[in-house]
Amino acid sequence: MNVRTRSLPLLYLLFAAITAVVLFPIAINVMTAFKTPGDLMSSSPLSLPKQWSFGNLKTAFEKGNMLVGFRNTGILVFVSVFLNTILGAMTAYVLNRFNFRLKKLVMGMFIVAMVVPFYTTEVARFQIIKGLGLYDSLGAPLLIYAGTDLLQIFIFLQFIEKISAQLDESAMIDGASYVGIFTRIIFPLLLPASATLGIIKAVDIMNDMYIPYLYMPSKSLHTLSTSLMTFVGQRASSFEQLSAAILIVLIPTLLLYLFLQRYVFSGITAGAVKE
Amino acid sequence: MQKRLVVVSFLFIPVALLLLFLLYPSLRLLQFSLTDWNGMSKSFNYVGFDNYVEAFRNPDVWKALSNNFLYFGIHAAFIPLEVMLAVFLNNKMRASRFFRSIVFMPYILNGVAVAYLFSFLYNPINGPINALLEAVGLESWIRNWLSDKSIVNYSLVVVSLWRFSGLHVVLFLAGLQSIPNDLYEAATIDGAGPLKKFVHITLPGISRVMEIVLFLNVRGALQVFDIPFLMTQGGPGLASTTFTVYTIQTAFKYNNYGLASSLAVILMLMIIVFSYLQGRLFKGKGESS
8 A cells, every 4th residue: 555655745744744733732841851940930831941051850869769760660679570570470380381270260350350450449449458567668569569460461472382392302211300390491482572571561550640649658668650749749839940850750751662662662562463 | 180280370370360369349339338337437338229229310420431431432433533544554655664653652651641731731810721722823722721610521521532542543554454465455356445444344354353452442431530530639629520530439438339339330330231232233334234
């Protein structure tokens, strides 16, 4: 299918307009973050800063508790993605390579979990987290994020199916145990899938707001999202500082997107299109 | 015997987490929904289906739900445009990869940051959007974007579109790229025009992705939460509340866990019913064509 060359300029115009719509909010944010309060008051919000000042970024970083936010978000991302990947791969391995009586039930439970609503479930989960003594600790989001889901299992299953069962058998003859087969053959071969799934999971965790907000109210446990929420609550009208805090929170995923875009795209589309 | 041990030990933690944090809470919701529990006291009374009756009679619940439908409807109306953009991007136009990156970027950004960023853009006093309207001579379009009851929902839907449309485009694009090129070549030899090719090759080729996007839209629109929660708290009044915002506030702000649980159960049922209906509708269409 070729678009006729005549309509091409129109097409570029369309995409240029979309690019403008996407970049306008971000450009405004960057410009505002570098303005002094006086500059912001006296000039149009659309204008460039008269002089680029880093004062807001410094204030937002220090007063906004951002260092703590980076640390906690970092811990949550690394530990949860690590656990989640291993658990997901283990589940898919067992579901693909073994036949057992409750297999359908296990699959069924993961399917049911797909329709459990995101936020409203917290009404009941809150009591469970409290009952387990996990309230106001990193443990609460860690365990919630670590759990595997249907989509992840499906994608791992797609990859495991392509790993020949003969590999398992010959390892078996050489005396490897099932655990050995998983750790030395299956899991290493799943690493490309793990990378794409891990990136998507990492983005989800970095951008999650409600679970850390609900389960980790202590200031020392704030993530990037909840640090920003607190900072905004404190200085609702100081837009140059707000913009600086927003910019700080935007940077991690922007960088990740810039450098690992290929994995982001394959992770997003992995479940949607059969290989 | 070793097999059994492996199955049990490998599945134990994943299944335990699933049961503990997703399935058991859902059952608890069912239980709470039949009680008058306030979330704190040690005891509660079973009140039958009173909470469900109240949920249906409460006009605020219906107001919230109608707002959800606004998100659903507008997002659904954008799907043809998203498919079109994906088709263009798939045509190997120059800079196609660059545009793909741009279009998808909002989805990857932190939702809290995006919500507050738009709060600033919509600011009525010296806000960038009003300044932009002024700059292009559209002063008459200037509004109080977030405090005018008749506009606030549309303002919030725009944020949702900005964030999520790119995801749909990228999913459609992946669907298009999975269609083998020889199908188009064979159709060209058979003398099919662009429209015929679109209807008979492209649309069936992306039907799987279409189903996923529609499911994501139902699930997303019925559960809109962070944008109104962060930008307006559902206000002014209840003008921009959504089903999920209302449920969360009923539980954690007004301590009515019974009613909130019944709302959560209703939400779960709606997700199931709407996904099923949409799937049926879509499948039916696919077969008749």
